[in-house]
Amino acid sequence: MGECKWDYREALSKAILFFEGQRSGKLPANQRIEWRRDSGLSDGASAHVDLTGGYHDAGDNVKFGFPMAFTTTMLSWSVLEFGGFMGSDLSNAKTAIRWATDYLLKATSHPGTIYVQVGDPNNDHKCWERPEDMDTARTAYKIDSQNPGSDVAAETAAALAAASLVFRKTDPSYSKRLIHASMMVFDFSDKHRGSYINALKSAVCPFYCSYSGYQDELLWGAAWLHKATKNAEYLNYIQANGQSLGADESDNIFGWFNKNVGTRVLLSKEFLVDKVQSLQEFKSLADKYVCAILPRSKYTPGGLLYLLPEVNLQYVTSASFLLLTYAKYLSSSKQLVSCGEVTVTPHKIRAIARSQVDYILGSNPLEMSYMVGYGSKYPQRIHHRGSSLPSVAQHxxxxxxxPGxxxxxxxxxxxxxxxxAVVGGPDANDHFPDDRHDYQHSEPTTYINAPLLGSLAYLAHSTHS
Incomplete structure (x- = not known):
């Protein structure tokens, strides 16, 4: 790919470091974002369970289980595809995953119950407080057989399965714990079907409503369990349920609420690389996704893929990761993508992905980085409580x-x-106000950063190899 003016390796290190700023719980001695302190040490106490740890999803102090699980799945997928290119950053990436999975194991350790959120978001959003000072209700929200939540449960199963692969060689006993929990949680999510918004609507909406239903998560969870276990039971499930669970839908948004495109790319490998002929349709569905990303109408004047007006960069980082991952699968099987009369090569797909990462790092009309602390010009007033309030050390x-x-x-x-921290990003005209009140554009989230890790690792390797 040649030389580039962006230091992808530095960006990767910083993208991983961000997760330490989002930690909840008792911080370790080697905590590197030093302005943070312990927080949420009694989380779960109201329900007589231990729910300490895990991550705040964005700039508030709630622990939302749905985006946390998706973040974990994408951190794991980043490491599984491109961890070999992460060098000294790999151990920090694994630490970021484990901070999440330790929490998810606690949240799923009570048979027939999954804890899916800590903190009352309606009260939390009426306050502007440091995590260390929280005095709003830390209500523990759960799903069970009477109040199911297949969406959040199956995403949790996907996260645990994906992470089990990350730790399979380095910590086999932990990996086994993760896969066992994943299987139990997936079985629960499939047996007791329903969306968690029915049971927990006021607590999860409008924050993390399951807009696409729960079917996409069931297929996604089964795909990850098949990848982790190679158990024919999950392959049969995918073959039997693929159509009814939305595999052939034509949406092209991949994010915390919609997994269809991710499932297509993940399962395309089974056909392309592992030669599972019954999954051929997922290759053609992944091709359709690539073709849908190409039209110029999908981009801002400055060249940024623009899919939705709120927190658009989450869809850019996830799309970039999927494109690089799919290009990898295509290359290894010597395949191309046909978009009508246009043939798209893996090289072309990688170039699109790289252009998006470069835009985030500074190749844009404002010549600013959308990653805090990277480059000479970056957002100064991000919508984030801990970052915007004086630290405990200072105050x-x-x-x-x-008063906050x-x-x-x-x-x-x-x-x-x-x-x-990568923020929500610019608007459809490449404008960015850098306004703390404008959370749609100035708030960072864990699920913006998670897929970016894989892309940065690949680009750091490809530009210096």
Whole structure:
């Protein structure tokens, strides 16, 4: 791919570091984002369970299980596809995964019950507080057989299965725990079908409503379990349920609420590389996705893939990862993609993905990086409580719910650098206001960063190999 002015290796290190800023729970001695302190140490106590740990998904203090599980799946997939290119960053990437899976194991350790959220989001969003000062209700929300949640449960199963592959060689006993939990959770999600918004609507909507239903997660979870176990039971499930669970739908958004495109690419490998002939349709469905990404109408004037107005960069990072991963599968099987009369090579697919990562790092009309702490110009006023409030070291006294809003409303730059955080990004015209109130564009999330790890690892390797 040749030389590039962007240092992908530095960006990768920082993208991983971001997850340390999102940690909840008791922080380890080697915590590198030092302005953070312990938080949420009594999470789960109200339900007499231990739900400490895990991640805040974005700039608030709730632990939403649905995006946390998706983040974990994508961190794991990043490592599985491109971990060999991560060098010294691989151990930190695995640590980021384990911080999540340790929590997900706790959340799924009670038979017939899965804890899917900690914190009342309606109260949390009425406050602007550091995680260390939280005094809003840390309600523990759960699903069970009477109140099912196949979407969040099957995504959790996918996360545990994907992570089991990450740790299979380095920590086989932990890997076995993960796969056992994954199988139990998937069985529960399939047996007790329903969306978690029916049981928990006021707690999960409009924050993380399951907009695409739960069918896509069931197929995604089965795909990951098949990849992790090679058990024919899961392959049979995919073959029997693929159509009814939406495999052939033509949506082209991949993110925390819609897994269809990801499933297509994941299962295309089974056909392309492992020669499972019964999964040939997933190759043609993945081809359709590539063709749908190509039209110029999908991009901003400055060249950014623009799919949805809110937090658009989450769809850019996930699309870039899928394109690089699919290009890898195509290359290894010497296949191409046909979009009508246009033939698309793996090289062309990689070039599209790289252009998107480059845009995020600074190849854009504003010449700014959308990753905090990377480059000379990046967002200064991100929508993030811990970053925008004085740190505990600087201001040891608690800052209450309402007094904290003075920091949300300030025009000053955030005092604490959340290094590696990628924000929601610019609008359809490549404009970015850098306004703390504008959460659609200025809030970072774990699921923006998670798939970016794989892309950055690949690009760091390909530009120097």
């Amino acid at each position: 040891p006294q608690a800052i209450g719910c309402i 809003f003075q920091f949300l409303n300030s025009n000053a730059s955030n005092p604490n650098l959340l290094v590696g």
